[in-house]
Amino acid sequence: MTAPAAPAKAAGPTVPAGPPAAPPAPVRTRGTRRAGRTLHAGPLAHAVLVVAVLFSAFPLYWTVVAASRSNADLAKVPPALLPGPHLMRNFEAVLEEADIGKALLNSLLVSGSITLGTVLCCTLAGFAFAKLRFRGRGALLAVTVGTMMIPPQLGVIPLFMLIAELGWVNQLQSVILPGLVSAFGVFFMRQYLVQSLPDELIEAARVDGASTARIFWSIVVPVARPGMAVLGLLTFMAAWNDFFWPVVALSSSEPTVQVALRQLGGGYVHDQSVIMAGTLLGTLPVLLVFGLLGRQIVGGIMQGAVKG
Numbered sequence: 001m002t003a004p005a006a007p008a009k010a011a012g013p014t015v016p017a018g019p020p021a022a023p024p025a026p027v028r029t030r031g032t033r034r035a036g037r038t039l040h041a042g043p044l045a046h047a048v049l050v051v052a053v054l055f056s057a058f059p060l061y062w063t064v065v066a067a068s069r070s071n072a073d074l075a076k077v078p079p080a081l082l083p084g085p086h087l088m089r090n091f092e093a094v095l096e097e098a099d100i101g102k103a104l105l106n107s108l109l110v111s112g113s114i115t116l117g118t119v120l121c122c123t124l125a126g127f128a129f130a131k132l133r134f135r136g137r138g139a140l141l142a143v144t145v146g147t148m149m150i151p152p153q154l155g156v157i158p159l160f161m162l163i164a165e166l167g168w169v170n171q172l173q174s175v176i177l178p179g180l181v182s183a184f185g186v187f188f189m190r191q192y193l194v195q196s197l198p199d200e201l202i203e204a205a206r207v208d209g210a211s212t213a214r215i216f217w218s219i220v221v222p223v224a225r226p227g228m229a230v231l232g233l234l235t236f237m238a239a240w241n242d243f244f245w246p247v248v249a250l251s252s253s254e255p256t257v258q259v260a261l262r263q264l265g266g267g268y269v270h271d272q273s274v275i276m277a278g279t280l281l282g283t284l285p286v287l288l289v290f291g292l293l294g295r296q297i298v299g300g301i302m303q304g305a306v307k308g
Helices: 030-037 043-067 087-097 100-131 137-149 152-166 173-179 183-196 199-207 212-223 225-241 244-249 257-261 272-307
Strands: none
Touching (some): 043 272, 087 272, 100 183, 100 257, 152 244, 183 212, 257 272
């Protein structure tokens, strides 16, 4: 009977297991340091930003200065660079020469209605062109974009004939209805939704049984909120500053702000201080809307960055 083989000896002494070795420290390459420096602005960048802000804010500051001075002060050389004591008096002159209160109310109604209609309709159309499949989608989008190449002045005469047939001359709906949809807004929202709305979200909602209307209100609108805020801001400013079509469709009895401002500073010598006071009154609502929607834009972008 063969004896059992002896167990093999270990090749060497057993080394007790110790703590795992620490990973090597990351090597800070030159590109990493350069990328890190881009996150912190230096003194030169701050100086450039300060200069840009001063140049951008100077027209508004000069409007305040001119609105608070007299016409003789504005004619001096060099002109005054500090606000004066005549602001309230110039405001009173504006209220006497033009019905600026009614003009502000009409402009708020017109601009607000156009903004709401444009944002809603353009978001719907942009969603359809971006994510829905239907026959003739490319041709319709090309026609929509092509309308932006046509000067709006070419459509003034047929548009005025249309509102005259409808009996809307000198009524606010003649200014509101033609501006409820814009080709730029449709194209803008289409491009935004193509980049920001994943197809997987829509497919998952379809699997869950959601209708197209439910997908739009529950998925598309929250995703498109920053783009809608930008479009709303641009639309409100364009509608508020529009002069050509309101002066054609409206009269002095139903003016908007831009139509009412042309009545200021009449006479042989135009009173520039009164004109600037009226301009300041017409600018304040735009600044308010810009402040409100500007917060929405920044908040929506930051929220999307956190969720993304």
